[in-house]
Amino acid sequence: MRPACAEPSYSSAGSRTRCSSSCVSNGGTRTTETIRLAESEPLDLDATLGCGQAFRWRRDGGRWEGVVDGRCIRLSQRGGLLHYSGSDEPFVRHYLALDLDLDRLLAAIDRDPVIEAAIDRSRGLRVLRQPLFECLLSFLCATNTNIPAVQSRVEAIAGVWGEPAVGDENVRAFPSSTALRHATEDDFRACRLGYRAPYARSAVTAICSDPSWEGELSAVPHDEARARLMALPGIGPKAADCILLYALGHLDAFPIDVWIRRILARHYLPDLDTGTLSPSRYEAARSFGRDRFGAHAGYAQVYLFNARDLLCRD
DNA sequence: GATTGACCTCG
């Protein structure tokens, strides 16, 4: 059994969502509400939405706009005030994991000067609780590429198959696996997935062929979920670990990307510096991370990644 | 098991 991360316990405010939807159709007079963050609820919204864990957030001045679970959401932060529109407080709190005792968590992973520097760099950064299927397809699109390209692919997929988002008809929700059931390889190529198009096609087929696939993935233990993810074409260990961390609530997942590899090589595992990252070397790096940082190693990974310039410069 | 090369697309 997992702690409740994947399954919503927040879906209570349908009526308010509808209201904000009707408010915005006349050009943006949607209501903005405010969450007053407690001392014990540190949040760095810019780091959280800008660190590359999710691909549908854009910063517009001091304000972030994104689409989550079919809703167009706007967020901005001034100190201890978190302003939001397009959603309701329980959803925002859940998505941003504000219920998590971050100070305690960071104290638990703060085990050496390197991670300490990374924590000092972006205290308040939180791991989002993302919708599973969108996260899965996003990281399938994210191999051997850069963030702007991933964003463009994800936007394109939403543009073709997504329903209009609640709160802004001009924006599209990310489609469900079912909505993509008939998407062809060429369709995905048209969304600039390139050689990933057949992977996306097959992954969607596999997921659709078993209606309980997504639900079971959320219920199954870490290792089992990882194996099921990696059974999908185009999902290797790195993408699987990202999905485990960002969508399935396995906070001990520790994805090894090129930056984490550099950081580990420089500060922890000199042997990791050279050569190709074979599956067994990947596993070694991953278990090092989990051993060193413990049950919340994924948070350590995100903080290290976000301090990559600091930790990798000469 | 480890290593190598190919691969769409974009800034």
Added chain:
DNA sequence: GAGGTCAAT
């Protein structure tokens, strides 16, 4: 070259 993965040695 980029926040990898796959198939073939």
